[in-house]
Each structure stands twice: as structure tokens, then as C-alpha cells.
Amino acid sequence: MRQLVSHVVSNVVNGTPRYRFAPSPTGFFHVGGARTALYNWILALQTNGVFVLRIEDTDESRNEPQWTQGIIDALAWIGINGNDPHFEGPYFQSANAAAHVAAAHRLFESGRAYYCDLTSEQIQERAKASGKPGYDGFSRDRNLEAGPGRVLRFRVPEGVTVVHDEVRGRVEFDNATLEDFVLLRGNGSPIFNLANVVDDLTMNITHVVRAEEHLPNTPKQQMLWEALAGRVPVWAHVPVLVNEQRKKLSKRRDKVALEQYRDEGVLPEAMVNYLMTLGWAPPGDVEIVDFATIVREFKLSAVNHSSAFFDIKKLNSFNGDYIRKLSIDQFVAACDPWLTGVRTAVAAVGDPPSAPWPAERFDRSVFLRIAPHVQTRVALLSEVPAMVDFLFLPDAPIDSVAFDKAFAAQWAVPALRAIRDRISVGEWGSDALKAVVEAVGVEHGVKLGKLQAPLRVATTGRSVGPPLFESLEVLGRDETLRRVDAALTRAG
């Protein structure tokens, strides 16, 4: 269901739309935050506007400075680069504290706000006694001056506050349901709603595009905009991302860290593309589209109204598609951190991925030969090492279950022995190897598909992997024979 927004009040100052992304540095960078950032970034690119990054670091109890760098790195990873001319910031909310307080004082001077000396406990008691929840405006007309322990509250006027939202249309709030909210704490420090609005004003923000969870804050903020600046921004509240229980994605409960997906080998292009299909779809029957197409086609008014499940399976599928679209050189380069244990991408927060083999045994030219066969077999770059480890480990770790199964048949040992004898001489190459195994198969009455199993487990340790003969060609004759002999011994 889509409601068309009847009209959009132009709020653009000096012709340049200014968007903003305002995360708080309280943990790893959230995929939901990434999507919100992307929306703002794309809109800024579309309109030749500005994307302002503001770190909302005023909750001292939860902030950790290291998360700020994490945010910047994560944004860079998804293509929101601090060096881009459309990017502005980062600004720190804490640096603007004086302005927040000054604005609050102006509100007090003009009579739009008043002080109150009630404690939280007293407010609760009054609410309980009256049967109405929340603050009842007890100090509205008591004309209290500022003082220790006294909070400054906004005097919410009578009437209704109408929010015009770019994705939702018109949303109406009865001011009677909005209590006189706090602007300044008892210790004089500003509260989020105030700081947020003052910062947006200071930074000349024209468009506030953020997650839906902020919609209930919006009437309060809009009143503040009106009281402080006489204008309101263009609002847009995009649906939240949820888990399979349909609950808002949470850092505690769900796998939401962008860094984690990056470390598993999700390509940033795939992540960006996938994130953008949550709540929106490119025109036509395709969803794998390049960023230029997204920038060209994205429209806030086309964003869905309902929350979207962040489906890792589909993300992986997108990633597989993106991996397969890479040229072989790009693929090899992308694999590098997982192969060498050396991080080459944007600064890491966690440990770099480590390869399962000793660094000195890794040979990029060997990997390059097998790479085309692994490229179609992985959805995540982190799956690559396990697929080629037999080439770089001194001995392939044998999967016993697979081994026993492969050698269970009567023909297994004699057939493998026959193969061993014939491949110890002659041409060494995948075609020749295949011809030998096929010939042995005919002699033993075993199809190639079955016959390759003992050979595969003997040489790679597993029953599945890249095409066998190509793998052996890369492994080399000496090593192949050595492993086959070891397996023959083991099989008794």
C-alpha cells in the first residue's frame, strides 16, 4: 500500500540538500545503520548534496572512542568515503554541547520551556495517584528558576503536530499524548532530542532520513525545530530491519556487525546491493544491479512501509553472484587476505582471517591455477581456504568418514593401485589423468563418478572439492603418488 505524499515542502537552504547520518559509537557497526547511511549517501549523490556524518557521543556511559573509527572504516568499506566531496564530517555531538545548552536557555527565556524540581520517583507517584502515566505538567506555572537537580522541560502546546514523512505520508500526533519532555537534565546536560535538533540546525540539515524507531520522537523534535528555527526538515522514516522473530535487529542478540560479514568474505558490493533490496526494489525483474543503477533509480517515496527480515541466506546468494562476476584476477586479489592472513582491505577491527597452512607454503601461482574452479564453488571468501588447503598443507588432513566410505567397495584398492601404476609415468595433465581413470573404470566396471572417490579422498582428504584431475594436475605427480601410496597403506 502506497500513499502518495501530496506535496513536499522544499527546505533546501542555498540549493544544496544536506543529509546526515548520526550514529552513536556504542558498538560494532550495525547492518541497519549501514542501510540508513546508504539511503542518505545515495540521496546526497543523487541531488549533488552533502552527506554529513555526526557521531552522537553524548551518552558518556556507553560511548567508547574506538567505535568511532570503526564507524568510519565501515562506512568506507561500503563506499561512503570520507574523501568524497559529498562527505562532510565527522562532527562530534559532544563538541556542540554549549550550543545545546544555549538553545535550551533561549527556550526558557522565551517561555517555551520551564524548570521542574520533581524527582523521577515523585513523578511516578503522581502518575500512579492520578491514574495517568507520565509527567503531568506539575511545574508548568510554578515559574521556577534554574537550580541544581532541576530539569528543564519543553512546554508542549495544545493541538496536534502533523509530521509530513517522505515515506509514510502524513502522520498526526495529538499533543495531549506528548508530555512536557525533558530538554536539560538535573545536572544541566542536554538530552538527545534537544541535542539532535540543535545539531541538525547548526549543520543546516535539510533532510532527516533515519530508521522508523525515531518516528515517535519526531513530533517532539518538530516542535523544537519550529520553536528554535521556524522551519522543519524533510522527514523520512524507513522501516527497521528485523530478525526471524520479527524483532528489531539487536547487537546483543543478532549477528549484525558489518565487520563480521566483511571478515567472512562478503564483498562490499554484494552487501550494498542486498541491503538496498530490503524495503526497496530496482525497476524490472532484476535485483542484482550495480551501484550506478541504484543511485539513478532509488526513490524514498518507493521505499516499503513494513519491516524487512535480514536474510543471511539471500545475502550469501547475492555474494556468490558477485564473486562469480569477478574477473579471475579480481577474484584472486579478493581472496588474498584469507590466503595469506594479511589484511589488505580497510583497517580491521577484529583479527585478520588466518590461513590454515604455514605462510611459507602458500604459492600464489599455484592458487591462480585452481582459482577458476573455486570461484564457482564459494558463496563466501572465507570458504576458499578449506577448498584448496590440500595444495598448501604438507599432508591433506584425511576425513576418516569420507575415507572409509570411499574405500568400502571391493574394487577400491585394486582400482586405485591400477591408477597409481599408470599415472606414475607418461603425460601429466588433467586430460591424461582423466583418460587413465576412465580406462581403469572400464576394466573394473565402475563409473568415473564413483571411481574418482578413493583417488580424491587419498589426495585431497575430502570427498568433495574442485574438479579432481585439475586439482591433481596442480598438485603434481610426486605429491599425488606419495599421497596415493599413503592411502593404499592406510586402506591395508
Add this chain to the structure above:
RNA sequence: GCCCCCAUCGUCUAGAGGCCUAGGACACCACCCUUUCAAGGUGGCGGCACGGGUUCGAAUCCCGUUGGGGGUGCCA
């Protein structure tokens, strides 16, 4: 409790009153291809939450119900 938002296959979505016998993608199943596993190809399964209106005609507009979610802090 109160306020707000939302409702198309299991999931993400297309859908702006007739193009809808509801389209695509992921997942799942089958088949084809095939040296395992993938990839690729073909096909299949599967949905307009419910009830009332409005209309010649409703997935689409209105109302209600139900269900989900978010918010309700001297957190952001």
C-alpha cells in the same frame, strides 16, 4: 495501559482500480548438464490475514477486526 507504524508466496519484493489465471529473487523439490561438489539450464511447490463497505470491476480505495512491530528515560 497509552501513542505511532505496518500487513502480497516461508523470506525479500513487483503491483498507483480493469494489463493479475498476482510477476521476479532467495530458500526448497525434480529433471538436464556433469569427474565429486558447485555453477548453469528447465520445470515445480507456494501468497493478496479476516470481515464489511465503495465500484460495472478491489491485491490496489475506505472502515473495522485480528496479528506483528516500534515508542513510551533526567538513553541515543
